[in-house]
Amino acid sequence: IEPRNTDNFDYAQYHTLDEINAFMDMLVAENPNLVTKLRIGSSYEQRPLYVLKFSSGPNRPGFWIDTGIHSREWVTQAAGIWFAKKIVIDYGRNQAFTAILNKMDILLEIVTNPDGYHYTHTTNRMWRKTRKPNPGSSCVGVDPNRNWDAGFGGPGASSNPCMETYRGPSAHSESEVKSIVDYVKSHGNIKGFISIHSYSQMLMYPYGYTKTPVPNQPELHDLARRAIANLASLYGTKYTYGSIITTIYQASGGTIDWTYDQGIKYSYTFELRDTGRYGFLLPANQIIPTAQETWLGLMTIMQHTKDNLY
């Protein structure tokens, strides 16, 4: 039994790739003046890479959000679906959010690694990487969060194709990554970029590949502090925050290091809920609370970006 519209969609459940694609089509059909579905490329297995563009007018700066670059982190794709619906509900109803979308487009990639996501549903629930074979190795896939041209090949990524943090043969070798790179470059006016992962309850800004602080560290640090305070105001979920390298570990070739180096000042990565009980298998009844609290953190960052366009 398939939902006939996005009001009937079950946001408190995990969904297959086909169901998520159907959801996106329904959302676009229901909101033709607000939402468009862009195809920014194809995955290794030729699945389309879709971005939902929420726009209330032409020629706006963009604010990027992606979920699901690591396929087994199912709560992130599920949260992305919830964000998409939240955006169409709140636009025109919530004053603060309406002001944001009246000034910036939101670009939301719900399933950033569709091959991996499909694989988690059909073959291996614990799959994290892409699904491209590695010549000369029986091990498959690249960690798409080590494949960016930002300290690529440095410490904090593996050169071994059998490791979960395998960086790939070269920067942007993965079409899932290259498609975003090409889109971000061609757009040319993205002002905020948030990449969402699970699980650790962290909000981090660049860098991961070097201990050198980013020039905007004081502003990014203070904004992160405010974002996690807002996030915690709903259910009391405690987050830590800081630069990637000081908060968690050295990681080269990461997404937001590249976006920051491209001039996108408000670059952050979220690590969603860690209950200490389920890891990547967060029960579906926690999808909505997780998405709700994350949205508050996102709102803080989006508002600040809107108020401080550069």
Added chain:
Amino acid sequence: LKAFEGDKVLRILAKNEDQISLLQDLTEMDQLQLDIWKEPTHPTLPVDIHVPFESLQSVKAFLEANEIEHYIMINDLQALIDEERHEMQSTRF
């Protein structure tokens, strides 16, 4: 469909940098086929490791020999995956 029967996920709480270093050695033991969910980085952060059933004894022995605090976060990974799958299927109908 890959099965994870009897696999456990351990949450490991290192006390100091020495224990972190030992855990880093553990994660590099390829023969154990560990899936590191959270890497050992510093003592303030927990380390989560998915341990295949076949490696459980070795990992437990390593942790106990080095007096590294740990507990079972997920007792049977496959059971949790089955539960998740069952819930997805049942709500669909």
